[in-house]
Amino acid sequence: MPERRTWAVAFVAPALVLIGVFLVFPALWTLYIGITDYQLTGPTAINPRVVGVTNFVSALDDALFTNSVWLTAVFVLGSAVIGQNVLGFTLAWLLRRVRPWLRRTVEGFVLLAWILPGPVVAYLWFAVLSRDGGTLGTLVGSNTAWLVEYPMASLVVFNIWRGTAFSMLLYTSALAAVPPSHLETARLVGASGWQTVRDVVFPHIRGHVLTNTLLISLWTANDFTPFLLTAGGPNHESEVLPVLIYRRALESGQLGYASAISLLLLIGNLVIALVYLRLLRRRA
Amino acid sequence: MAAIDIAGVSTVYPNGVRAVDDLDLAVADGELFALLGPSGCGKTTLLRTIAGLEQASAGTVGIGALDVTRLPPGDRRVAMVFQDYALFPHMTVAENIAYPLRVRRASKAAQRDAAERMSGDLSLTGLLDRRPGQLSGGQQQRTALARAVAADADVLLLDEPLSNLDARLRLEARTFLKRLQRELALTTVFVTHDQAEALALADRIAVMDAGRIRQLGTPREVFQRPADMFVANFIGSTPMNLLPGTVVDGQVEFAGTRLPASGVPGEVTVGIRPEYLRIAPDGVLSGRVSIVENLGVTSLVTLDCGVPVGVVVPEHEEPAVGDELRVSPAPGRVLLYGEDGRLR
Ligand SMILES: Nc1ncnc2c1ncn2[C@@H]1O[C@H](COP(=O)(O)OP(=O)(O)OP(=O)(O)O)[C@@H](O)[C@H]1O
Numbered sequence: 001m002p003e004r005r006t007w008a009v010a011f012v013a014p015a016l017v018l019i020g021v022f023l024v025f026p027a028l029w030t031l032y033i034g035i036t037d038y039q040l041t042g043p044t045a046i047n048p049r050v051v052g053v054t055n056f057v058s059a060l061d062d063a064l065f066t067n068s069v070w071l072t073a074v075f076v077l078g079s080a081v082i083g084q085n086v087l088g089f090t091l092a093w094l095l096r097r098v099r100p101w102l103r104r105t106v107e108g109f110v111l112l113a114w115i116l117p118g119p120v121v122a123y124l125w126f127a128v129l130s131r132d133g134g135t136l137g138t139l140v141g142s143n144t145a146w147l148v149e150y151p152m153a154s155l156v157v158f159n160i161w162r163g164t165a166f167s168m169l170l171y172t173s174a175l176a177a178v179p180p181s182h183l184e185t186a187r188l189v190g191a192s193g194w195q196t197v198r199d200v201v202f203p204h205i206r207g208h209v210l211t212n213t214l215l216i217s218l219w220t221a222n223d224f225t226p227f228l229l230t231a232g233g234p235n236h237e238s239e240v241l242p243v244l245i246y247r248r249a250l251e252s253g254q255l256g257y258a259s260a261i262s263l264l265l266l267i268g269n270l271v272i273a274l275v276y277l278r279l280l281r282r283r284a
Numbered sequence: 285m286a287a288i289d290i291a292g293v294s295t296v297y298p299n300g301v302r303a304v305d306d307l308d309l310a311v312a313d314g315e316l317f318a319l320l321g322p323s324g325c326g327k328t329t330l331l332r333t334i335a336g337l338e339q340a341s342a343g344t345v346g347i348g349a350l351d352v353t354r355l356p357p358g359d360r361r362v363a364m365v366f367q368d369y370a371l372f373p374h375m376t377v378a379e380n381i382a383y384p385l386r387v388r389r390a391s392k393a394a395q396r397d398a399a400e401r402m403s404g405d406l407s408l409t410g411l412l413d414r415r416p417g418q419l420s421g422g423q424q425q426r427t428a429l430a431r432a433v434a435a436d437a438d439v440l441l442l443d444e445p446l447s448n449l450d451a452r453l454r455l456e457a458r459t460f461l462k463r464l465q466r467e468l469a470l471t472t473v474f475v476t477h478d479q480a481e482a483l484a485l486a487d488r489i490a491v492m493d494a495g496r497i498r499q500l501g502t503p504r505e506v507f508q509r510p511a512d513m514f515v516a517n518f519i520g521s522t523p524m525n526l527l528p529g530t531v532v533d534g535q536v537e538f539a540g541t542r543l544p545a546s547g548v549p550g551e552v553t554v555g556i557r558p559e560y561l562r563i564a565p566d567g568v569l570s571g572r573v574s575i576v577e578n579l580g581v582t583s584l585v586t587l588d589c590g591v592p593v594g595v596v597v598p599e600h601e602e603p604a605v606g607d608e609l610r611v612s613p614a615p616g617r618v619l620l621y622g623e624d625g626r627l628r
């Protein structure tokens with residue numbers, strides 16, 4: 001018996017070590033840095049002092065931090081919870097009955113946005129949205145600098161474009177699990193498309209909707225690609241939390257302060273996750 | 285209330301399977317009609333074509349006075365019960381039954397009303413607030429039926445409505461279905477591959493094979509005079525005796541005997557149902573008993589008359605294996621099938 005336990009420990013040990021090194025340690029390290037006045041350069045870079053909750057207090061007091069929280073909420077709600085979710089579902093729903101070649105073509109294009117590396121798509125969108133000779137400007141015949149004049153709107157549209165593939169694929173497989181006879185029953189009594197979705201489809205895929213919303217919300221909240229497009233500008237107008245953290249840590253060098261914000265973002269994520277899990281469990 | 289009129293309908297699936305092939309069929313108003321046939325013969329497809337869930341690639345479908353060939357399912361005034369019942373798991377029985385009314389935006393009171401009325405008719409009283417998952421198979425089947433009836437359609441379509449029930453419940457549900465259909469006088473088409481079910485329930489039966497109708501008639505006609513050997517083989521709980529024979533000089537020779545028969549001379553197949561053979565001292569067929577199978581009140585006895593011949597005998601006449609036995613066909617129950625397999 002004890003020998004078995006030794007073996008069991010031996011088998012899980014590598015996994016535990018990996019989790020410890022790559023997940024637990026960084027989290028604790030962030031927590032530690034968050035309560036110091038650690039800086040990238042200068043005297044406190046060598047001898048950081050523990051300053052307690054000072055960083056957290058000043059974050060909550062910082063207008064730029066509140067601004068970032070607000071922008072992140074807009075970004076998550078607009079591009080993920082509503083944008084990717086609704087568009088992904090709509091595409092999946094509409095593509096269900098079309099010819100296979102058309103479906104595969106659309107899916108291919110949507111997937112392309114998902115699999116291309118971030119810097120590449122950021123560059124593409126730069127080209128589309130730039131003021132002089134940008135594709136969009138040329139198409140609609142204006143020379144608006146979209147990323148400067150409508151930075152948040154641009155980010156939301158960009159992230160919808162980039163992330164919809166995941167929702168679409170997830171909903172496609174979820175829809176395949178809705179029994180055809182249920183859909184046909186609705187058709188026979190003359191239910192409209194919306195009634196069918198509300199009464200038949202949605203109750204079947206509720207779990208999928210929640211899971212999908214959770215995943216894309218977290219990914220979007222932590223997404224750093226906005227930095228590649230607008231770098232938080234102009235004048236902090238698109239400075240979502242990951243961008244704020246990056247700029248504080250590496251541009252201003254306030255590692256302690258940035259860690260504190262990271263931790264707050266982490267807590268925010270945790271709260272979102274718990275709310276979703278609660279909702280998901282309520283079904284059972 | 286409406287009759288169904290199907291003229292020259294073919295239904296071809298995208299993969300090229302011609303599941304219904306140039307088929308004509310008229311179902312009378314208020315009739316209980318059975319589509320019967322082996323698996324894959326196109327029964328479900330025909331039903332779905334009537335409902336509009338599959339588009340006919342040729343021909344027309346009429347319901348009542350209306351040509352519905354191009355109408356979407358929701359506008360055809362048909363209701364359908366699927367083999368899996370398709371009850372919505374997240375709705376209560378009452379909500380399920382009243383769903384057609386909900387789609388038409390009837391008031392909550394009217395919905396509840398309909399659910400209660402239906403539950404009375406279909407022995408579902410007291411179950412209205414349960415979920416489908418908390419019902420027995422028979423109750424689920426009746427709930428699905430109630431929802432279809434609540435749709436207030438002109439035509440009711442049932443795809444294997446009883447096949448998910450166990451044998452005992454199936455008999456009960458059968459009687460129930462027949463009574464309900466009589467009371468509602470609703471034109472009803474149901475699909476089954478169980479010939480006993482079709483014989484027991486239907487006013488008329490269409491026997492299908494490979495997308496076509498082989499025979500159409502009352503259960504009695506189909507049972508007593510199968511139009512061809514396919515139907516003869518398919519109908520009947522014990523398989524019909526199909527014995528090779530020859531017609532010569534107004535007589536048919538088969539299994540070592542002869543019977544008077546009219547018609548042109550030639551090779552034929554003699555069809556006699558085991559139920560239509562009786563033990564008789566002066567019987568025309570004789571042979572040794574090789575197998576005795578107990579069917580409950582009766583037994584299926586296999587006689588060796590050169591070819592095996594099945595005979596259904598009542599329990600008090602049951603012979604022992606090895607006995608010599610003489611049997612006679614009931615008058616007018618000997619069928620002759622020509623070389624094309626059709627009744628002569
Ligand atoms: N969606 C489909 N696509 C292509 N072929 C199909 C489809 N559904 C059925 N078929 C084919 O059409 C033929 C008729 O099928 P159908 O389901 O109507 O048979 P059925 O008589 O109802 O059989 P069963 O008693 O097994 O239910 C079969 O050969 C079947 O393989």
Ligand SMILES: [Mg+2]
Binds near residue numbers: 327328329475
């Ligand atoms: Mg079928």
